[in-house]
Structure formats: structure tokens, C-alpha cells
Amino acid sequence: MDNFLAEQPILLLFLLLAIGTLLGKISIRGVGLGPAGVLFAALAFSAIHPDWAVPEVVGNLGLALFAYTIGIVAGPSFFSGLRRGARPIGLVAVTLVALGALTYGIGRGLGFSSGTIAGLYAGSNTNTPGLAAAIIRLDGSPEPTVGYSLSYVGGVLVMLLTAAYVVRAGRAAPDPEAAANRPEVETRVIEITHDNVMDISELHRTPYGEVLFSRHRTPDGEMHMASGETVLRPGDLVHLVGSERALNHLTKQLGRVSAAVLTMERDEFDFRRIILSDKALFGKTIGELHLWDRFMARATRVRRGDQDFLATEHLIVQPGDRIRVTAPADQMGKVAKFLGDSEHAISDINPLGLATGMALGLLLGTVPFVVPGLGTLHLGAAxxxxxxxxxxxxxxxxxxxxWTLPHSGAETLTQLGLLLFLAYAGGRAGSQVVTAITSPLGVKLVLAGLVITAAHAAVLALGARQLALAAPRTAGILAGSQTQPAVLAYANESTGHDPRVTLGYALVYPVAMVVKIMACQILTMLP
Known part of the structure; x- marks a missing residue:
């Protein structure tokens, strides 16, 4: 049996995925390991037999796939939020540099070698590329691996528990980002009671965001699509889509809320959700679809995953988006044909764009950056x-x-990459943990790693509170600063895949990765 599993790495991989997934479903007081169960299953297997480990190429593939798809999903929102995210990025960078100094002080106080200190830093911050950089710097010395393997498990557990605490505490507290969050999209029918001289093109922008005008009915009962040149008169009813505050603003300006339901009158104008599946339209904005010019149709909402977005002119559409369209009844079929409306078509994961993007990312990871006094630095497969x-x-x-991927496809690839990497990462440390934990050095490394990770978690949690960040974003920042996919997976699952988790993760992950790789190399050079 020992040799059989060692000679069947694919079988071993799927055994780890199955057992780890079952382990991750175990929940105690609402807290479970989630996908991190795969990591601990791999640790257990490799502790039983050192050859029961997934090949390194599988781990590298998983890490690269995970990192790339995280970037694809977060890219549209990452850059728009970069200015607002400068303070969290600074918090993470300063914290990781300070942790390097703390690790060096603890390591020297306990008599650790430079290689062991570098491994302790990489392990307590769960950063495999940092470990690799330290090993290369020390010409293959095993010292960094020992420090890494003894502190890695604690690094995962402490940050998982911290993320769990942050998320649970956040549920019972007001959301400090409520005013800055993307507001929910609502609909409303307004009866015009005030004299108005402005046309719709002048009314749709409010101090609280845009409002889309779908259709309107005149006092004589005629129904019309609302165009930019339409001037609303007293007695008209108009159907609006926007945020609550924006709708309240226009209601006060134009008239009063009406109980009429214009969407029930579907003889002349109809509405439906249409799946965007025509590849020629992926990556375009709503305005570039020219629905009004082509069909006298108007998009009002875009459903992506479990979220609704207001279909503003500048919103970029993605594969699989479900676009809510209002159009003349005789044009609806043409609109559906134009957008694609095919479930089958959106199952395509765009292999050309995926392969090209992955290749470019892996090539960038191999580019050497020469840092004076440190030698050569590589970004790596993450x-x-x-x-x-x-x-x-x-x-x-x-x-x-x-470049874009269907939302469901991107989430599937992200989860697959995560599981592959966790199955590999656990298999690298199990036997070393068992060997080192029985020695005095092992106990010191475990305790030192717990102190460093706890300091990391505490500083970030307190800093996030000072920055008035909501619990989901804080959990994402914790996962990103720790460069730990297992914490990200837990945070996503426990928050119902709140998008702020992924945005927080992607915001700080790049700087965290670079700082850790450099810090590990610096620690190997210090006396």
C-alpha cells in the first residue's frame, strides 16, 4: 500500500481532495476548516508516509491558476479602489516589515540559525515562495524547511481563527462601510405632480448616483419607452431603476410614489433577463452595445453571480451576465439573438485567453529583478x-x-487551483513536522511561530478597525497579508461570497508577496 499510493500521484491527489473536503465540512460552533481541510489531510498523509505527497508541478499549477483567476475576477474593481485602498496596503507592508524584525529578534534570542529564522518567517506567514527564495539563497540548506514546516500549521490555524472571529463579530456590529458600499438596485414607479422642464437626459444623474428611466405612461394611457429627449409632464407615470437614495431624490424632485405596476402591461413593451453569451460583446460597456439605437431597447440591470448591478453606460459586461432588458415586444427576440442568450455558450472557459494570460503571468514570474545587496529576486508562480x-x-x-472568463467558470477554476495547491503544500511538511516536533528545537519553533502569527493577526485586526473597514474586507486583507488561500476560502464561504473579501485579498496580496520574498532573503544574510 505504501508504494502503491506513492506510485499513483493522481489517485493520491483525489483521495486527498475527497477526504479533505469531508474534513472541511466538520463545523464546531459554526467554525469549520472549509477547503483548508485538504491541507490538513495532506499533512496527515505525508506524516504517515513521506512519499505520500502530490508532485510539485501540481502545486505550482494550482497556485498559478488560483492567483490568475483571482486577478481576473478582481481586476475590474481593483484599480478603481486602489486610491481608497492605499492605507490598507501601507498597513500590510509596514506590518510585514515589522514582523521581519520581530522574527529576527525572537530567532536570535532562541539561538536559531539565519536559515531557520528565514524559514520561521516564511512559515508563520505561510509563504512558500519566500521559503523557496531562502533555500536558493542558502544553496539548498534544509534549515529554512525545518523552520517553515514547524510554523506553517500554526500560521494557518491562527489566521483562520482570527478571520472567523472577525466575521462573527462583524455580523453583530453595524457595517462601517455601509455608506461606501455599492447600494442595492431598486425599482420604483413615480407619478409626476410637479411642473418639470428638464428632459430625462438631464434628470438621470443625481447626487446619489445614476437613475435609469425604463418606460413611462401618459395620462391618456399610452405607454412609451423613456428616451433621453422625453420631458415628463404632470400626470405621467414613470418606471425608475436605481439606488434608494437616488430614487428618493428624484421622487422629491418630480412628484410622489405610485402604486401602479407598469411592468404588468406587457402588450407593447416587454422585459426579460437575457444571458450575454456572444463572444464579440464580452468586455464591452453597456453603452457600446447600442441597444437603444438597434432595437429601441434599454438595459436596466445586470445580474452577475448573486449580485445586481445598475446597467450604466460605462459598466463593462462579462460572459454569463444576465442583462435585464426592456424593449418593444416585437423586438425582444432580436435583442436576445443579438446578446446570445445561450447557457451552453457561457460554459466555454475561453481557453485562448486563459492560456495566454497564464503564460504571460508565469513568464513575468521568471523575470529576475536584481536588488543591490540581495541578489536576484523572482515574483514566482503566484x-x-x-x-x-x-x-x-x-x-x-x-x-x-x-481575457475575461464567465463568472461561474472563474469561480470554479479558482476553487480548483486552491485545492490543488493545498494538497501539494500539506504534503511538503507532514513528515518534517513529526520529526522536528519531538525535539527541543521543534517546540521552540512552534511557539515562536504562534507568537509571530498572533502578532500579525492582532496588528491587522486592530488596524482595520482604526481604518473603519467592514468585517468581510478585513477578513480578505487578513488572508491576503498572510498569502493564504485557505483563509480566503473560509472567509468567502462564511460571508456568503461577499465581494469585499476578494477585493481586500487582491488589494494587499501582491505587496505582501513581494515583501515576504524580500524579507526571507534579507533574513538569510543577517548575522
Whole structure:
């Protein structure tokens, strides 16, 4: 049996995925490991037999796939939120530098070698690329691996528990980001009672965001699509879509709320959700679809995953978006054909864009950066694909080359990459943990790692509170600063995949990765 599993790495991989997933479903007081169960299953297997480990190439593939798809999903929102995210980025960078100094002080106080200190820093901050950089710097010395393996498990557990605490505490507290969050999209029918001289093109922008005018009915009962030149008169009824505050603003300006339901009158004008599946339209904005010019139709909402977005002119559409369209009844079929409206078509994961983006990311990861006094630095299989994913995810397409992925496909690839990496990462440390934990050095490393990770978690949690960040974003920042996909997976699952988790993660992950790689190399050089 020992040799059988060692000689069947694919079988071993799927055994780990199955057992780890079952382990992750175990919940105690609402807290479970989630996908991190795969990591601990791999640790247990490799502790039983050191050859029961997933090949390194599988782990690298998983890490690169995970990082790239995270970038693709977060890219459109990452750059728009970068200015507001400068303070969290600074918090993470300063914290990680300070942790390097703390690790050095603890390590020297306990008599650790430079290689062991570098491994302790990499393990307590769960950063495999940092470990690799330290090993290369020390010409293959095993010292960093020992420090890493003894502190890695504690690094995962402490940050998982911190994320769980932050999320649970956040549920019972007011959301400090409520005013800054993207507001929920609502609909309302208004009866015009005030004299008005402005047309709809002048009314749709409010101090609280845009409002879309769908259709309106005149006092004589005629129904019309609302165009930009339409001037609303007393007695008209108009159907609006926007945020609550924006709708309240227009209601006060134009008249009063009406109980009429214009959407029930579907003889002349109809509405439906249409799946965007035509590849030629992926990455375009709502305005670039020219629905009004082509069909006298108007998009009012876009459903992406479990979220609704207001269909403003500048909103970039993605594969699989469900676009809520209002159009003349005889044009609705033409609109559906134009947008695609095919479930089958959106199952395509865009292999050309995926492969090209992954290749560019991996190439970037191999580019050497020479740092005076430190030698050569590489971004590696995580930071390289992540940075490329963020950039191309923001662009959407380059000429005829499409970068975006269907939302469901991107989430599937992200989860697959995460599980592959966790199955590999656990298999690298199990036997070393068992060997080292029985020695005095092992106990010191475990305790030192717990102190460093606890300091990391405490500083970030307190800093996030000072910055008035909501619990989901804080959990994402914790996961990103720890460069730990297992914490990200838990945070996503426990918050119902709140988008702020992924945005927080992607915001700080690149700088965290670079700082850790550099810090590990510096620690190997210090006396």
C-alpha cells in the first residue's frame, strides 16, 4: 500500500481532495476548516508516509491558476479602489516589515540559525515562495524547511481563527462601510405632480448616483419607452431603476410614489433577463452595445453571480451576465439573438485567453529583478500570474483577444487551483513536522511561530478597525497579508461570497508577496 499510493500521484491527489473536503465540512460552533481541510489531510498523509505527497508541478499549477483567476475576477474593481485602498496596503507592508524584525529578534534570542529564522518567517506567514527564495539563497540548506514546516500549521490555524472571529463579530456590529458600499438596485414607479422642464437626459444623474428611466405612461394611457429627449409632464407615470437614495431624490424632485405596476402591461413593451453569451460583446460597456439605437431597447440591470448591478453606460459586461432588458415586444427576440442568450455558450472557459494570460503571468514570474545587496529576486508562480490577471481583467479584451472568463467558470477554476495547491503544500511538511516536533528545537519553533502569527493577526485586526473597514474586507486583507488561500476560502464561504473579501485579498496580496520574498532573503544574510 505504501508504494502503491506513492506510485499513483493522481489517485493520491483525489483521495486527498475527497477526504479533505469531508474534513472541511466538520463545523464546531459554526467554525469549520472549509477547503483548508485538504491541507490538513495532506499533512496527515505525508506524516504517515513521506512519499505520500502530490508532485510539485501540481502545486505550482494550482497556485498559478488560483492567483490568475483571482486577478481576473478582481481586476475590474481593483484599480478603481486602489486610491481608497492605499492605507490598507501601507498597513500590510509596514506590518510585514515589522514582523521581519520581530522574527529576527525572537530567532536570535532562541539561538536559531539565519536559515531557520528565514524559514520561521516564511512559515508563520505561510509563504512558500519566500521559503523557496531562502533555500536558493542558502544553496539548498534544509534549515529554512525545518523552520517553515514547524510554523506553517500554526500560521494557518491562527489566521483562520482570527478571520472567523472577525466575521462573527462583524455580523453583530453595524457595517462601517455601509455608506461606501455599492447600494442595492431598486425599482420604483413615480407619478409626476410637479411642473418639470428638464428632459430625462438631464434628470438621470443625481447626487446619489445614476437613475435609469425604463418606460413611462401618459395620462391618456399610452405607454412609451423613456428616451433621453422625453420631458415628463404632470400626470405621467414613470418606471425608475436605481439606488434608494437616488430614487428618493428624484421622487422629491418630480412628484410622489405610485402604486401602479407598469411592468404588468406587457402588450407593447416587454422585459426579460437575457444571458450575454456572444463572444464579440464580452468586455464591452453597456453603452457600446447600442441597444437603444438597434432595437429601441434599454438595459436596466445586470445580474452577475448573486449580485445586481445598475446597467450604466460605462459598466463593462462579462460572459454569463444576465442583462435585464426592456424593449418593444416585437423586438425582444432580436435583442436576445443579438446578446446570445445561450447557457451552453457561457460554459466555454475561453481557453485562448486563459492560456495566454497564464503564460504571460508565469513568464513575468521568471523575470529576475536584481536588488543591490540581495541578489536576484523572482515574483514566482503566484505574484506573476496575479499581477497579469489584475491588468488583463481590468482591460477585458485586447483587440480580438478576450481575457475575461464567465463568472461561474472563474469561480470554479479558482476553487480548483486552491485545492490543488493545498494538497501539494500539506504534503511538503507532514513528515518534517513529526520529526522536528519531538525535539527541543521543534517546540521552540512552534511557539515562536504562534507568537509571530498572533502578532500579525492582532496588528491587522486592530488596524482595520482604526481604518473603519467592514468585517468581510478585513477578513480578505487578513488572508491576503498572510498569502493564504485557505483563509480566503473560509472567509468567502462564511460571508456568503461577499465581494469585499476578494477585493481586500487582491488589494494587499501582491505587496505582501513581494515583501515576504524580500524579507526571507534579507533574513538569510543577517548575522
Amino acid at each position: 505574484a506573476g500570474p496575479l499581477l497579469v490577471g489584475l491588468v488583463v481583467g481590468r482591460r477585458g479584451r485586447t483587440g480580438r483577444l478576450l
